[in-house]
Amino acid sequence: MSLESLQDLWLTYQSTVAFIGLNGLLALSVYTTLSCGQLSLAQAAFMAIGAYASAILTFHSGLPFAVNLAAATLLPALVAVPLGLPVLRLKGVFLAIATIGFGEVVRIFFVNLDYTNGALGLTAVPQRTSIWMIYAALSAALFVLWRIRGSRAGYALEAIREDEPAARTMGIHAARYKLAMLALGASFAGLAGALEAHYTYMVSPSTYSFTRVVDMLVYAVVGGTSVFYGPVVGATFLTALPEILREISARVGLAPGPLRLFVNGAVLLLVILFLPEGISSLPRRVRAWLRSRREAHAA
């Protein structure tokens, strides 16, 4: 392959590569709260807060981009704490519904905010994000989650996820851990929102709807939430899939939009029914299956 054709390939697919990184980060933000058994669906709101914060800072202050990104990472976490204090007392479906409510209120707030152009949102946001920044952010998030796993905090989170009353009996301060993970997930979402805004040149409330959170959740679940890198695997697979499907849909004669939606739904359904630990558990499963076959042969 010549250098030019490689370059062409890169030009065609660089936005896909960028979105794989962004979606990976967003999937991790859902995973972070999920890792102590809490399903928060407010991630799109945190993403919006990060995106608006960073875009406004870029327009109205001369601060370097790194400072704006830091602000976009911190602000959602600061919002998450007062949100989490009352809301994290709820469990399961109720927490999910409360966070959906919060997400919608934030979105409608931005729709009605004249300062940021209401429903149209901010356009011509200067492009500051390079792909390496996205992957640096993703790596940092993965690093944090990797360090948590196997640490004292990691075991505490696992205990809370498996059986919260039992964990509390053991002296684990469950509320504090849950709040910390909500804030950490919020900051991942905020960072992703800021990076996306400065990559796509725009911030618009419709980007941060309930559908977007469902997408994030789907990435995390399809990838698998039993390991910390699972959500990134899911995001990679599902973000790359439409590119493959575009080729296929042209040949089959189906419109690409519905086909993409259909395949997304079908993949999600199959994974939840037959691969509850996600596609990241596939290698482990295949190895286990091969071993059992070998043992059957030996016996």
Next chain:
Amino acid sequence: MGQQIVNGLFLGSIYALFALGYTLVFGVLDILNLAHQAVFMICAYAALVLVVHLHMPIFAALPVAVLAGGLLGMVVDRIAFRPLRGRSDSNIAGLISSIALATILEAAVLQFFGPDVERFPFGTVPTRSIQIGGAVVSELQIVIIAIAVAMLLGLTWLLRRTRLGRRIRAVAESPKAARVLGVDVDRIISASFFVSSALGAAAGVLFGLAFNNVAPDMGRSVELKGLAVIVLGGMGSMPGAALAGVALGLLEVFTVAWIGSSYRDAVAFGVLFLVLVLRPRGLLGPAALREA
């Protein structure tokens, strides 16, 4: 004022119908069926096809669409919920599998009808209106409120007076105890899905007629409003859902009148949020909620 109340009741009765189906399944299974909105949407399309292509009058098309919705609900149960029953994560897994199924159904509709809004042909529904006190009420509004009230009464009768209703309530109380007493739990759950989805289907057709607007994403906003309604009414409570549906309809209409249309949706979710934080059992929910 009178006009606003009529409009609010009208909107609220559709919300109530939608939310009743939602809360019925939640009461029986403790699971949110997020494919409910897809059934709502598909049945509006079903009625549309019956009226436009088979030239059926809407009063014949409505029952057919409702029946189809009920059957579709049983399919949803079979595919998205029954295989997960008994799994430890069945709560969140069911949420996700129903999202998956909703996505598939929406994709099918997009493939066949495209993303554009479809409308019922002129003359499908009566267009005259009458004056009651100071309010102008269209015949369509009266018919829709009447149908909603009739279905509500029918549901109450079904749950309180029939054998099936008693069994549904038994399973909602405790599936294990119901099984011991000889109730075929899987069949009762399937029946609950039929009833729930039939109500959702009726809400879909009426919504499509009321706004003369049938689109692949019509279920999305109603889905979130439905969540607000069942939380406000108390999860699993039928009278609560009916009351809260009407309350939300009135609240929205008055928000538009007094504050402005752009904050209409914020009201629903603001209320939802406050109820969950301050009074998680809602207006008429059971006193001790296991989950909240």
